[in-house]
Amino acid sequence: MRERLTLAFVAVAVVLVTVAILVRAYALSGDLRADKSVDLHAEAASLASAIDERTAAGKTVDATFLARIIGPDVRAVYHRAGLPDVVVMGSDFPGSATLAGNDDLWAVADAAGGRLTMTEAGTVVPDLMTGDTTSLVLLFVLVTLVAGGLGYFVARWLSAPFCQLAIVAAGLGRGRFALDLPRTRIPEARAIASALESSSAQLQERIARERQMAEHASHVLRTPLTSLRLELDDVLGQAEASDEMRAAVERCVQRIDQLDAVTGELVELARHGSLLVGAEIPLRELATQSTQRWADELGQRDRAVTATVEGDLDTSYTPGPVEQILDLVLLDVGHRTRGPVKMIFEAGTDSHLRIVVSWRGVARPHPARVDGAQPLVRARAVAMALGGRLEEPPAGDSVWVRLPRR
Numbered sequence: 001m002r003e004r005l006t007l008a009f010v011a012v013a014v015v016l017v018t019v020a021i022l023v024r025a026y027a028l029s030g031d032l033r034a035d036k037s038v039d040l041h042a043e044a045a046s047l048a049s050a051i052d053e054r055t056a057a058g059k060t061v062d063a064t065f066l067a068r069i070i071g072p073d074v075r076a077v078y079h080r081a082g083l084p085d086v087v088v089m090g091s092d093f094p095g096s097a098t099l100a101g102n103d104d105l106w107a108v109a110d111a112a113g114g115r116l117t118m119t120e121a122g123t124v125v126p127d128l129m130t131g132d133t134t135s136l137v138l139l140f141v142l143v144t145l146v147a148g149g150l151g152y153f154v155a156r157w158l159s160a161p162f163c164q165l166a167i168v169a170a171g172l173g174r175g176r177f178a179l180d181l182p183r184t185r186i187p188e189a190r191a192i193a194s195a196l197e198s199s200s201a202q203l204q205e206r207i208a209r210e211r212q213m214a215e216h217a218s219h220v221l222r223t224p225l226t227s228l229r230l231e232l233d234d235v236l237g238q239a240e241a242s243d244e245m246r247a248a249v250e251r252c253v254q255r256i257d258q259l260d261a262v263t264g265e266l267v268e269l270a271r272h273g274s275l276l277v278g279a280e281i282p283l284r285e286l287a288t289q290s291t292q293r294w295a296d297e298l299g300q301r302d303r304a305v306t307a308t309v310e311g312d313l314d315t316s317y318t319p320g321p322v323e324q325i326l327d328l329v330l331l332d333v334g335h336r337t338r339g340p341v342k343m344i345f346e347a348g349t350d351s352h353l354r355i356v357v358s359w360r361g362v363a364r365p366h367p368a369r370v371d372g373a374q375p376l377v378r379a380r381a382v383a384m385a386l387g388g389r390l391e392e393p394p395a396g397d398s399v400w401v402r403l404p405r406r
Helices: 002-056 063-069 124-130 133-173 187-237 243-272 283-299 319-336 375-385
Strands: 074-080 083-089 105-111 114-120 305-311 337-347 353-362 389-391 398-403
Touching (some): 187 243, 283 319, 319 398
Antiparallel strands (some): 353 398, 389 398
């Protein structure tokens, strides 16, 4: 986008300068032609006076005499009745001009009983306008450089919010709902940012509804089933129950157990289903990316970061929520702590993701704040919204994060 905008600026600037030069040249050509015509008439009058003086002195007016007086780009014709015409052309005069009405400049003057006709090539005006080609080339080079530089900076300014929006959209596609939207006055970028913010809010609301539905379904379905099973167990414990009744009750208990198992599967699917289908990545990749992010950030403060990965490395998780929580934890750890940091990523037997971040020493008792809230408070809220939790052990040297497989 930046390259195309820069090239567009250069093209527009060159076109505008070219049009301006052509318009200016057209306007100046008339003035130049008028000036050259005045000069040519003055030269013709001066040459006619010289011919009059030479004729009065009894001398011959020939081509040699006229050639010493006329300019290099002029043709002179001295016509006298009964005598051959005296025709002289300057060294720079292009060809001959015998027809009136063409682009050449004409001047006629009476001289010693004859007529002097002087002609100047019509190309003299364009030659005057285009003679200094070096200045035109330098002008075009200067315009190109200025337009290119201006176009580059304007293109950066225009494309910056859209590049940031692309990063935000990619994060939203990974399940990251805390959006770092650009602040810009460009209406199109603001419209896209508003749409992304609305989509993020809708996805978060959907996740919250799914979690509430899973908890409600677990309570509404399993509680009656448990009560019914307990009553059937009481029936089985009665001594006066017949064999047929016991067999029927046992079949009912089996059906209840099957229904309870299906209910548990549905609730578990609602709780641990993928947030965004296709966005999941293996644990090894998630751990590598997160560790590299921490290493790049803390490495600027000369702090080492080590990480270990345990459990099934091929277990997949939606990276966005995990990255969001770890970024908030990183803000807190980078502000409050010092020394090396160790990270442990573990995929539990129930596919829950457990992350332990530990460090040594506390440099600042007051935590950092993001938008008026502590990072760990915001991280805990995100974890709870996903059905997980974030804990700080009493020792104050680590943070524990546990998230369901989503």
